Amino acid sequence: MPPEDFLVQGRRILEWISEYLGSAGRYPVLARVRPGEVRASLAPSPPREGESLDDILRDFEERVVPGLTHWNHPGFLAYFANTASSPAILGELLATAVNANAMIWRTSPAATEVEGLTADWLRQLLGLPESFAGFINDTASHNSLYALAAARARAFPEAGEQGLHSLPAGRIYASEHVHSSIDKAVVTLGLGRRGVRHLPADDGYRMKPEALRAAIEEDLAAGVRPVAVVAVAGTTSTASIDPLPEIARICEEHGIWMHVDAAYAGVAAIVEELRPLLAGWERADSIVLNAHKWLFTPMDCALLYCRRPEALADAFSLVPPYLRTPEADEARDLMNYGVALGRSFRALKLWFVLRYFGGRGLADRLREHCRLASRFAEWAQASDRWQLMSSTLLGLVVFRYRDPEMGLDRNNQANERILDAVNASGDVFLSHTILDGRYVLRLSVGNLRTRREHVELAWRRLELEAARLK
């Protein structure tokens, strides 16, 4: 594409993005397409001759965009909300343009060093000690896999050469509310499904330290080798935070790797008065948290902090002759800390976010989200129809419709019907989870553009649909 055409089309696309971001609320937040519909609307085979950008953009606007669920929509209150903020989009655009691949330092010194610096800036904002080295990968799922691979390398130093064959069984401990990515990591690491022990949680959906201690002691007596304890800071269902200081103490006593999955709640430590919720995580060996959840950075961008980067290198460093360089001793080659060789310049968008908002700007926005969630929780609490299902932590409210005259099944069906009807409105999108056999609703405030009016709209829609049940 000639540079003059690039400029014309680039301006046009930036205008489209600017208009889209300014009016994301005019789209139905939840896509209204049926499975297969988007694909069927597009050419089944690639063009033989190149096409004009006009034609490509027309298909994007008319066929792709209507098939999107709009995470940028201010009424997106499902899962853990996530926003593509404007500075992050611009940073991403530049990262794509320069096409840096930081597989080793030499292949992109600046991308390697900006990644280290950005992770370190965020570490400072979170108040974590300097002993944590930070890496930026795609997702919390992969980061947990890498951290647990490092823990496995430490628990089974022999496995690096001979594999796990003929070694004792290894175990990872987590509460029953741990994210499925941990189970997937354990299976991927060859520890089998039985390699995770899901411990019963307390009535706040947090790990019970005494259950952890008992499980470890039982395993040790049976010759099972503990590999790691995974504590969750912000469970997916209720944003509950496991008792981190007690878990740290048990891990320290037994010399077991402590991994903290703070994919959602970790960024709360940027807010001074919320930081104590995370106390104890500074004693972990590794921590994951997502910038692509509550830190206004678009997919994908997830941080891995590790106090033992050499254990990550033990698990993953395997340098073929063609990637050896004279500077390897003084520079960090990022390929040695995970599975992938190629590495995009993800740090740039996060660096833009940290600079553009600043620590105070980020904290103000996170605080406001917590305030909006608390308002919603107050409305639910004040109503006879609704029941809060866990204490409201951070930006998440977990609640359900409850008719005392109906049994569990009928109440569950009622909640499902309410959710479907509210989500069909196109104005707001909430999600659900199951807690102790109950179908419950989740409202998660985390989008940069969500204001009180959107949370009020969700409340009005819920009330309306609940009233319609009668």
Ligand SMILES: Cc1ncc(COP(=O)(O)O)c(C=O)c1O
């Ligand atoms: C607690 C927790 N851990 C891990 C994940 C997985 O995150 P990712 O999609 O970045 O792999 C999630 C996703 O919601 C989560 O809630």
